[in-house]
Amino acid sequence: MNEGGPLAGVRVLDCSTMIAAPTAAATLADYGAEVIKLERPGIGDTVRRFGAQRDGQGLYWKALSRNKKSVALDFHTGRAQELLLRWLPSFDVFIENFRPGTLERWNLGPDRLLQAAPHLVILRLTAFGQDGPYRDRAGFGTLAEAMTGLASVSGYDDRPPLLPAFPLSDVMAGQAAAGAISAAYSRRLRTGRGEVIDFAIYEAAMKLVELQLTEYKANGTLHQRLGNRLEDTAPRGAYRCNDGSWVALSGSTQAVAERVLRTIGG
Numbered sequence: 001m002n003e004g005g006p007l008a009g010v011r012v013l014d015c016s017t018m019i020a021a022p023t024a025a026a027t028l029a030d031y032g033a034e035v036i037k038l039e040r041p042g043i044g045d046t047v048r049r050f051g052a053q054r055d056g057q058g059l060y061w062k063a064l065s066r067n068k069k070s071v072a073l074d075f076h077t078g079r080a081q082e083l084l085l086r087w088l089p090s091f092d093v094f095i096e097n098f099r100p101g102t103l104e105r106w107n108l109g110p111d112r113l114l115q116a117a118p119h120l121v122i123l124r125l126t127a128f129g130q131d132g133p134y135r136d137r138a139g140f141g142t143l144a145e146a147m148t149g150l151a152s153v154s155g156y157d158d159r160p161p162l163l164p165a166f167p168l169s170d171v172m173a174g175q176a177a178a179g180a181i182s183a184a185y186s187r188r189l190r191t192g193r194g195e196v197i198d199f200a201i202y203e204a205a206m207k208l209v210e211l212q213l214t215e216y217k218a219n220g221t222l223h224q225r226l227g228n229r230l231e232d233t234a235p236r237g238a239y240r241c242n243d244g245s246w247v248a249l250s251g252s253t254q255a256v257a258e259r260v261l262r263t264i265g266g
Contacts, residue, residue, distance in 0.1 A: 005032020010185065012093040013038060014068065015075075017045050019167050020141065020201055021097035021125040022064045023174025028093065028181065029067035036091075037065060041072040075106050084108065088117040092188075093181055095123045100135045110196045120194040121184045125177055129200035141169030144205040153212055157225045173204035235260060 010033040014025035022037075022045070029035040039045050047061045073080050085108075088094065094113060096103060103109050110122055124130055127139025145151050145163055155162030177199045184195050206213065215221040228237035234257065235249045251257030 005030070007182070008032035010034070010093065011091045012036065012095065013087065013091045014095045016095050016097040016125065018047060018097070018140070019064065019170040020173040021095050021123065021177070022047070023171055024123060024125065024177040024181065025068065025095050026064055026066055027175060027178035031182075033093070035068045037068040037070045038073050039070060041074055044072075075108065081106055081108055085112070085116040088113060088120060091117065091120065092185060093121045093123070095125070095181075097125045099138060100124075100126060100130045114194055114196075118194060119188060119192060121181055121188060122194065122196045123177055123181055123199060124196065125173065125199045125201070127201050129203075130198045139201070141167050141171075141173070141201050141205070144169040144173075144202040148202055148205040148209055149212065150205050150209050153209065153223045153225055155225045156227045159225075161225070168208075169201050169205040172208065173199065173201040176204050176207070233257075 007028055010028070012025055012028050012033050012035040014022065014035050015038045016022050016025065025035050025037070037045070045061065045065075047064055048058050050058050050060055052059045073084065075081060075084070094117075103113075110124075113122060114120055126135075127143060128134035128137055142163060145168060146161070150169070151161040151163050154164070177197070180197050180199060184197060188194055212221075212223050215223070223231070230236045233250060233252045235251050238246050238248050240246055249260060251260050
């Protein structure tokens with residue numbers, strides 16, 4: 001644990017599962033925060049059994065739970081709910097990713113959490129946010145990548161839309177949410193008051209395609225799938241060399257593109 005990091009002394013209660021919200025908690029731990037991972041007794045986090053295993057432990061679990069401590073608590077019982085409320089004053093950050101309304105059904109909504117700990121920074125990370133027409137829908141980063149148009153501009157135009165082979169939007173959301181928590185905590189140091197952060201995974205995915213969205217809004221432009229190419233950058237892509245190896249090039253500025261072309265031409 002990075003005890004000398006910039007967030008040393010900050011205590012985080014991580015009640016989330018799967019990837020996006022646990023990534024936010026792990027990022028805070030990377031910066032020195034003390035993170036307590038709360039799991040259901042006898043079941044634990046789904047990622048414990050997700051994907052590749054070694055010696056009976058999920059490898060992704062080891063990555064997402066780095067620098068965290070673990071404790072078991074079942075929110076479904078009244079005694080556990082009361083225990084949680086007694087814990088909260090000793091924490092600075094509370095992270096959850098239950099479906100909207102779940103904490104409220106357990107009588108653990110943000111109002112009650114802040115009543116127990118007015119200084120608390122609360123992250124609520126879901127697929128589509130706490131309000132709006134899709135609030136009650138479950139979802140992972142894959143849906144965000146499809147619904148924001150990220151998949152529609154990925155891949156090749158003569159083939160189906162391409163989804164990334166890794167949890168791109170989940171990790172993006174976790175990283176961005178960690179930044180939001182840090183900003184809220186910074187303000188709490190000035191005001192003494194906590195707050196609630198409502199963060200949706202699709203918001204992180206939209207950041208990746210903000211150029212395409214802006215162009216469509218302004219000019220009605222519909223981008224094609226160009227594989228490794230990028231319309232405003234050349235040369236740009238993965239190119240196979242004579243010896244069979246591959247090289248990635250990106251001439252994203254005029255000066256860089258000229259140097260690359262001179263090198264190739266020489």
